Amino acid sequence: MIKVGIVGGTGYTGVELLRLLAQHPEAEVAVITSRSEAGIRVADMYPNLRGHYDQLAFSIPDVASLGACDVVFFATPHGVAHALAGELLDAGTRVIDLSADFRLVDAVEWAQWYGQPHGAPDLLGEAVYGLPEVNREAIRGARLIAVPGCYPTATQLGLIPLLEAGLADTRQLIANCASGVSGAGRGAKVGSLLCESSESMMAYAVKGHRHLPEISQGLRRAAGEPVGLTFVPHLAPMIRGIHATLYAQVSDRSVDLQALFERRYAGEPFVDVMPAGSHPETRSVRGANVCRIAVHRPQGGDLVVVLSVIDNLVKGASGQALQNMNIMLGLNENMGLAHAAMLP
Amino acid sequence: MIKVGIVGGTGYTGVELLRLLAQHPEAEVAVITSRSEAGIRVADMYPNLRGHYDQLAFSIPDVASLGACDVVFFATPHGVAHALAGELLDAGTRVIDLSADFRLVDAVEWAQWYGQPHGAPDLLGEAVYGLPEVNREAIRGARLIAVPGCYPTATQLGLIPLLEAGLADTRQLIANCASGVSGAGRGAKVGSLLCESSESMMAYAVKGHRHLPEISQGLRRAAGEPVGLTFVPHLAPMIRGIHATLYAQVSDRSVDLQALFERRYAGEPFVDVMPAGSHPETRSVRGANVCRIAVHRPQGGDLVVVLSVIDNLVKGASGQALQNMNIMLGLNENMGLAHAAMLP
Amino acid sequence: MIKVGIVGGTGYTGVELLRLLAQHPEAEVAVITSRSEAGIRVADMYPNLRGHYDQLAFSIPDVASLGACDVVFFATPHGVAHALAGELLDAGTRVIDLSADFRLVDAVEWAQWYGQPHGAPDLLGEAVYGLPEVNREAIRGARLIAVPGCYPTATQLGLIPLLEAGLADTRQLIANCASGVSGAGRGAKVGSLLCESSESMMAYAVKGHRHLPEISQGLRRAAGEPVGLTFVPHLAPMIRGIHATLYAQVSDRSVDLQALFERRYAGEPFVDVMPAGSHPETRSVRGANVCRIAVHRPQGGDLVVVLSVIDNLVKGASGQALQNMNIMLGLNENMGLAHAAMLP
Amino acid sequence: MIKVGIVGGTGYTGVELLRLLAQHPEAEVAVITSRSEAGIRVADMYPNLRGHYDQLAFSIPDVASLGACDVVFFATPHGVAHALAGELLDAGTRVIDLSADFRLVDAVEWAQWYGQPHGAPDLLGEAVYGLPEVNREAIRGARLIAVPGCYPTATQLGLIPLLEAGLADTRQLIANCASGVSGAGRGAKVGSLLCESSESMMAYAVKGHRHLPEISQGLRRAAGEPVGLTFVPHLAPMIRGIHATLYAQVSDRSVDLQALFERRYAGEPFVDVMPAGSHPETRSVRGANVCRIAVHRPQGGDLVVVLSVIDNLVKGASGQALQNMNIMLGLNENMGLAHAAMLP
Structure with a gap:
C-alpha cells in the first residue's frame, strides 16, 4: 500500500481527497495534518467519512511523519508548500501540491500576484505542471507536482x-x-x-x-x-x-x-x-x-x-491530484477515479 | 382609476404584474384571462396574492371586456397578441405586449426566428419598442408597446x-x-x-x-x-x-x-x-x-x-411593462415601482 | 415625519427594516448605528438600497442622536438593548427591540438561557410583548416593545x-x-x-x-x-x-x-x-x-x-417591528406593510 | 458476471441504479427498458454516464430478454411490476421491485391506497420486504423483493x-x-x-x-x-x-x-x-x-x-435495492456500495 500524507486537510480539497482516497485500492492515508484541528478525528469533522477513517485524526504537521510517506499532498493556502516541500523531497517523498505555490514558472511573476516573495525558487526547475493531458510524460518522472487550478x-x-x-x-x-x-x-x-x-x-x-x-x-x-x-x-x-x-x-x-x-x-x-x-x-x-x-x-x-x-473539487483539484499520483507511481491512471458523476 | 386587463395571466410575468399592480395607486385590474384556468380565482392559484385580489378570477379572453379597459397587457406566448391587438386598439385600448410579437421591426425576420408568419404586420409601423432609456418620447405617444425581452x-x-x-x-x-x-x-x-x-x-x-x-x-x-x-x-x-x-x-x-x-x-x-x-x-x-x-x-x-x-421578471418584463404604462399615461414614471430590491 | 433610529443596522433584520421603511410614507430613518461600519454608507454595504438611502451612513451609537428620534429599533445581539433602552426611554423615545432582551418576563429565566445576568430588570415591568394578535391594546400605550422571535x-x-x-x-x-x-x-x-x-x-x-x-x-x-x-x-x-x-x-x-x-x-x-x-x-x-x-x-x-x-425577517422580525410602531403611534397598522409576497 | 435487467430506467431511481451498478464488480447491465425512450442510449439521456454505458440503449420491455437476466429491477410506477413479475419469476429470474407493488402484505389495503385492484395478489405470499436490518434472513432466500419506500x-x-x-x-x-x-x-x-x-x-x-x-x-x-x-x-x-x-x-x-x-x-x-x-x-x-x-x-x-x-435515491431506493441483490446472491453485502458520501 502507498502511504499517503495530507498537509492541511480541513478544507474542501482535503475532505475531497479523503473521499476519493477511500475508494483507492492501493493507497492509504497515514498522516493528515492541521494546526487548528489537531487531535480531532477526521470523521468527527466530516461525518460523511464516518465508517471510512474512524481512527484517523488530524495531527500537527511534522516533517518526520510526513517524510515517512510515499506521497504527500498539500491542500493548503499558498506559501505552506514553499516552506515544507524541499525537506520532504530530500526525505525521498513525492510532493503533490494543490496550492498555487509551484504553478507559475516565473518566481517574479508569482511574487507580483501573490504579494510576497516566492519561498522556494530553487524548486521551480523540477516542479512539473500537473495537467496530464499536456504533461503526462513529465509527470511520470516527477517528484514535485503543481496541480493546476x-x-x-x-x-x-x-x-x-x-x-x-x-x-x-x-x-x-x-x-x-x-x-x-x-x-x-x-x-x-x-x-x-x-x-x-x-x-x-x-x-x-x-x-x-x-x-x-x-x-x-x-x-x-x-x-x-x-x-x-x-x-x-x-x-x-x-x-x-x-x-x-x-x-x-x-x-x-x-x-x-x-x-x-x-x-x-x-x-x-x-x-x-x-x-x-x-x-x-x-x-x-x-x-x-x-x-x-x-x-x-x-x-x-x-x-x-x-x-x-x-x-x-475533482478534475479541478483533488481528483486531478490523484490522477497525477497514479501516473507518477505507475498505477492505472484511473485507479480510484473511475466512478460516474452523481446526477441528479 | 386606470382599468387594466391582462391576457394570459397564469405565467410568471402575469403573477409578477399582479404583484406590482397591487402596489400601484392609480391602477386596478379589471380583467384577467386564461383559457385553461377560467373560473379560478387568482389568489387560489397564487397564494402570495391572498388578501390582494380576493374577488379577481381568470376569465375566458373576450374582446368586449378587454376592450373596456384603458390598458391591456399581454403576458402570453408569441402569436396571441398578433391575433387580438388590432381589435383592442380599434376599441381605443392601449396595448402593452410582453411577448415577442412586436419586438422585431421586420416581419420576415420575425417569421424566420419564430417559424410562423407574422400575424399582424400592419401593426408593426406603430408598435414602439418599449425601452424607455432609448425611446421615452415615442412611448409617450404610443398605443402599442413591445416590451423588450x-x-x-x-x-x-x-x-x-x-x-x-x-x-x-x-x-x-x-x-x-x-x-x-x-x-x-x-x-x-x-x-x-x-x-x-x-x-x-x-x-x-x-x-x-x-x-x-x-x-x-x-x-x-x-x-x-x-x-x-x-x-x-x-x-x-x-x-x-x-x-x-x-x-x-x-x-x-x-x-x-x-x-x-x-x-x-x-x-x-x-x-x-x-x-x-x-x-x-x-x-x-x-x-x-x-x-x-x-x-x-x-x-x-x-x-x-x-x-x-x-x-x-421586473426590469426584464413586468416592471418594464408598468414603466411603459406610466409613461404612456403621463403618470409619474416610477409609480408602483419605487420599492427597493429584496436582499437577502 | 416620524424620526426613526436603528441601532446595529448591519445585520439582516437591519437591512430588512431599511427596505420596509423605504416604503413607509410617514417615517424616515434619521440615524443608523454600527460600531464596526461607522462611516460607511448603507447603500455601499447593501446595494439593493442604492437610490433609497444615498446619504445615510452608519454612525457610532450615541444616546444624544438616538434620543432625538421618535422611535429607536434595536436590531442587535442580546444585551445591547439592556444597556441603552433606559436612557432612550428617559429621553422620551419609544424603543422597539428586535432582540431577545425583553421577551421573557422573568429575569432569572432570561439569565439561565442567555448565560449572563439580565441587564435591565427594572424595565421588564413596562416592556410589552409585541405580538399584536394577542397584545394590541397594550402595544398601543407602550413605550418599550419586545418584538417576538x-x-x-x-x-x-x-x-x-x-x-x-x-x-x-x-x-x-x-x-x-x-x-x-x-x-x-x-x-x-x-x-x-x-x-x-x-x-x-x-x-x-x-x-x-x-x-x-x-x-x-x-x-x-x-x-x-x-x-x-x-x-x-x-x-x-x-x-x-x-x-x-x-x-x-x-x-x-x-x-x-x-x-x-x-x-x-x-x-x-x-x-x-x-x-x-x-x-x-x-x-x-x-x-x-x-x-x-x-x-x-x-x-x-x-x-x-x-x-x-x-x-x-418580516413577520418574524422587521415587519412585525414596524407593525408595532404603527400601532404605538396610532398609524394605520398596515402602513408600509401592505405589499404582496414575492412569488416566484 | 451477474446479468442485470432494469425495467423503466429513465427515472431518477433508474439512473441511480446505473450509477451504482457501474461500480459493482460482479454485475453488468444487460437490458434496460423504456417504452418512451426505446432506441436512445442511456448515456445520451444521462450524460453523467458517458464513458460507462456507451453501448447500452433503452429497449421495449420484453419478457424474453428480461427473463434471461439473473436479476431484474423494477424502477417503475406502481402497477408495472404486478404485470410482469410473475412471468419473470417463472423464468427463474429474481425480481427486485423498487415500486410500491409488493410492499403491503394486504392486497385490500393496497387497493384502497392505490385506487386500483392489486394486480398480483398470488405473489404477495412470497414477496419479502427488503429492509435488511429487519429481514436479512428472509432476503437471502427470496426470489421477489419489495424494496421499502x-x-x-x-x-x-x-x-x-x-x-x-x-x-x-x-x-x-x-x-x-x-x-x-x-x-x-x-x-x-x-x-x-x-x-x-x-x-x-x-x-x-x-x-x-x-x-x-x-x-x-x-x-x-x-x-x-x-x-x-x-x-x-x-x-x-x-x-x-x-x-x-x-x-x-x-x-x-x-x-x-x-x-x-x-x-x-x-x-x-x-x-x-x-x-x-x-x-x-x-x-x-x-x-x-x-x-x-x-x-x-x-x-x-x-x-x-x-x-x-x-x-x-440510495438507502431509500436504488442503493437498498443493490444491497438486497447482494444479500440474495450471497455477495458481500456492501459490494458496489462502500463509497463515502459526497460532502460538500
Whole structure:
C-alpha cells in the first residue's frame, strides 16, 4: 500500500481527497495534518467519512511523519508548500501540491500576484505542471507536482486544441467562467454565506484574478507565442462546478473543429468531447474526474465558442491530484477515479 | 382609476404584474384571462396574492371586456397578441405586449426566428419598442408597446453607451449572459425541474437564440450601423435574475468610460451606474425595476467588459411593462415601482 | 415625519427594516448605528438600497442622536438593548427591540438561557410583548416593545386558537419547525456557508433552543396554565422562511377547527387562515408581513396538525417591528406593510 | 458476471441504479427498458454516464430478454411490476421491485391506497420486504423483493429499536419528515419546477400519504401490536435527502437509549448510530447507502426525538435495492456500495 500524507486537510480539497482516497485500492492515508484541528478525528469533522477513517485524526504537521510517506499532498493556502516541500523531497517523498505555490514558472511573476516573495525558487526547475493531458510524460518522472487550478484546468483543456493547431487569433482570447461557491473554500467569509451567494450571480475580480497568469502561461505554452487573454470569473449559486465559456477568433472556417477536438483527446481517460451541438452541464461531472467539452461556431461565424465543464473539487483539484499520483507511481491512471458523476 | 386587463395571466410575468399592480395607486385590474384556468380565482392559484385580489378570477379572453379597459397587457406566448391587438386598439385600448410579437421591426425576420408568419404586420409601423432609456418620447405617444425581452434589456442597456458614442468595434460584440430559471416560464418542462436545473450551470441555444435578432436590432439602432454579435445564454441555478457580461473592443484608451456611462444614464430612474470597480449582483435588483451596470477595462487593455444585471421578471418584463404604462399615461414614471430590491 | 433610529443596522433584520421603511410614507430613518461600519454608507454595504438611502451612513451609537428620534429599533445581539433602552426611554423615545432582551418576563429565566445576568430588570415591568394578535391594546400605550422571535411568532399564532379555547392537551405540545439560513444572521460562521447549508436538512439545538422559554411563556399565557412543549428547530436550505408544523392532542372531535381559527383571526390584517386542506408554502409569504395558517386533523384522529408559515425577517422580525410602531403611534397598522409576497 | 435487467430506467431511481451498478464488480447491465425512450442510449439521456454505458440503449420491455437476466429491477410506477413479475419469476429470474407493488402484505389495503385492484395478489405470499436490518434472513432466500419506500426506510430504522424493546407508547407516534424534490420523480410537474420548489418549504399530503400504511405495517411488525402513527411529509428545497424527525413517548426514563440504539445496529454495515447529542445532516449521506441516526430526550422529558437521515435515491431506493441483490446472491453485502458520501 502507498502511504499517503495530507498537509492541511480541513478544507474542501482535503475532505475531497479523503473521499476519493477511500475508494483507492492501493493507497492509504497515514498522516493528515492541521494546526487548528489537531487531535480531532477526521470523521468527527466530516461525518460523511464516518465508517471510512474512524481512527484517523488530524495531527500537527511534522516533517518526520510526513517524510515517512510515499506521497504527500498539500491542500493548503499558498506559501505552506514553499516552506515544507524541499525537506520532504530530500526525505525521498513525492510532493503533490494543490496550492498555487509551484504553478507559475516565473518566481517574479508569482511574487507580483501573490504579494510576497516566492519561498522556494530553487524548486521551480523540477516542479512539473500537473495537467496530464499536456504533461503526462513529465509527470511520470516527477517528484514535485503543481496541480493546476480549477479555472486553469477547464480553460486550458477547452482552448489548447485550437492553440496547438495554430488556428486561433492569440491576441484576443476570452475565458468567461462561473464557479460554484466551494471554489472560495471553507473559510468563514460573509461572501460565501448561503444568504449572500445563493439566488444570485455576480462577476468578481474582473480587474485581475490570480488564475490569470497561470492560464496565460499554459495557453502560451500551447500556442508557442504570447497570448492576450481576458478572464472574467463569476460566482454561481451552487456548491460545485466550473463552467467555462471560451471565445476565440478562428478565421479559417474550413476546419472541422469537432474532429480536431476528438482527435486531440482521443484516448484521454478524463476528457470527454461531447457530440456536436452539445451543451455540457456542470452536474454531468459532479463528483467525477472528468472534463466535458463541446465546441460551437455560432451562426457559422469567425468566433468559436468552446464550452468546458469540470467539478472544481475533482478534475479541478483533488481528483486531478490523484490522477497525477497514479501516473507518477505507475498505477492505472484511473485507479480510484473511475466512478460516474452523481446526477441528479 | 386606470382599468387594466391582462391576457394570459397564469405565467410568471402575469403573477409578477399582479404583484406590482397591487402596489400601484392609480391602477386596478379589471380583467384577467386564461383559457385553461377560467373560473379560478387568482389568489387560489397564487397564494402570495391572498388578501390582494380576493374577488379577481381568470376569465375566458373576450374582446368586449378587454376592450373596456384603458390598458391591456399581454403576458402570453408569441402569436396571441398578433391575433387580438388590432381589435383592442380599434376599441381605443392601449396595448402593452410582453411577448415577442412586436419586438422585431421586420416581419420576415420575425417569421424566420419564430417559424410562423407574422400575424399582424400592419401593426408593426406603430408598435414602439418599449425601452424607455432609448425611446421615452415615442412611448409617450404610443398605443402599442413591445416590451423588450429580458436578455435584450440587460444587454442593450449595457452596450448602448459605447455604441452611441461610436467607441466600440461593432464587428465583434459578445454578450455572455446567465438567466435564472424563471426565464423559461411556468411550463412543466423536465429541464426546468429543480432536480435538473439546480446545482448546475449550462449554456444553451448557442446555435442561435430568439433574443439574438432583437438584441442585434437594438444595438444596430444605437450604433447606426450593422453589428456582429455573439450571444451565449446560460441557465443559472436560481429563480430570478439576468447577469450579462458584455465584451467590446474599445481601442481608444483615453476615454473615461465611467463618466461616459454616468452621463448617459444621468436622470434615468431605473438605471444605476455603479462606482468604478463594482461587481453588480443579481440579488441587488431582485424584485425591483432596476438595471445596475458596472464598466471595466481589465488590465487596461482594449477589451472593455460591461456587467449589467436585472431581475428578468421586473426590469426584464413586468416592471418594464408598468414603466411603459406610466409613461404612456403621463403618470409619474416610477409609480408602483419605487420599492427597493429584496436582499437577502 | 416620524424620526426613526436603528441601532446595529448591519445585520439582516437591519437591512430588512431599511427596505420596509423605504416604503413607509410617514417615517424616515434619521440615524443608523454600527460600531464596526461607522462611516460607511448603507447603500455601499447593501446595494439593493442604492437610490433609497444615498446619504445615510452608519454612525457610532450615541444616546444624544438616538434620543432625538421618535422611535429607536434595536436590531442587535442580546444585551445591547439592556444597556441603552433606559436612557432612550428617559429621553422620551419609544424603543422597539428586535432582540431577545425583553421577551421573557422573568429575569432569572432570561439569565439561565442567555448565560449572563439580565441587564435591565427594572424595565421588564413596562416592556410589552409585541405580538399584536394577542397584545394590541397594550402595544398601543407602550413605550418599550419586545418584538417576538421568529419561531415564537409562527408557533404561537398557530397554537393559541386551540389553547385559548381550552381544546388542546397542554401537557404534550410539539413544535417541529424549519428555518431558512437567514435566521442565523449575517455573521461569518462556517455552518451558514452555502457549501455547508445548501442541499441539506438538519435539526439543531434539540437539547434546548433559546426560543423555547419564549414560546412556552406565550403558550402558557394563552392556555392559562403551564404547558409541556417539545420544540425541534431545523435548518432548511433556503434564505428566508419559517415553516412550523405543530402537533396538539384535541380529543373533542366535534369541534369545527376551521371555523375556530377563522373566528380567532377575523379582522386580523396579517394572519391568513387558509381554506381547509391547504398546505401553506413559505414562499407565499416571502418578503411580506403575513402569517398563513392551515389546520388539519389527519385521518380524523385526535392529533391536530397546524401548519404555520412566516418570513422570518418580516413577520418574524422587521415587519412585525414596524407593525408595532404603527400601532404605538396610532398609524394605520398596515402602513408600509401592505405589499404582496414575492412569488416566484 | 451477474446479468442485470432494469425495467423503466429513465427515472431518477433508474439512473441511480446505473450509477451504482457501474461500480459493482460482479454485475453488468444487460437490458434496460423504456417504452418512451426505446432506441436512445442511456448515456445520451444521462450524460453523467458517458464513458460507462456507451453501448447500452433503452429497449421495449420484453419478457424474453428480461427473463434471461439473473436479476431484474423494477424502477417503475406502481402497477408495472404486478404485470410482469410473475412471468419473470417463472423464468427463474429474481425480481427486485423498487415500486410500491409488493410492499403491503394486504392486497385490500393496497387497493384502497392505490385506487386500483392489486394486480398480483398470488405473489404477495412470497414477496419479502427488503429492509435488511429487519429481514436479512428472509432476503437471502427470496426470489421477489419489495424494496421499502424512502420515508418508510428512514422512519422504521429510527423507531424500531424503541418498538422492539417495548419502550414506546405505540398509540401516538409521529413521523415529521422532509424530502428533497427528487422524491417526486423526474416527471414534468409544475410543483417540481425549480421556480416552484426552491427557496420554500411546505407540508403536503397531510390528509394521508401512500407511505403511511407501509410505515404502519413495519412499525406494527416491530411492536407486535397495532400502532397509531401521524405522518407529515414535507417538501424541502433540495435535490436529495430524507430527514425524519420522529417523536415517541418513552415514560421509562431509566433506559440508556444511546446504548439501546448502538446495540440494535451493532454490525449493521449501513446504519450509523451517531454519538449522543448529534444532529445528522442529510448531506452526510448524499450519494451513499447509509442511514445515520441520533436519539435525543429533550429536557430529559418523556418525549424521545429520533433523527434519521438517508439519501432517498440510495438507502431509500436504488442503493437498498443493490444491497438486497447482494444479500440474495450471497455477495458481500456492501459490494458496489462502500463509497463515502459526497460532502460538500
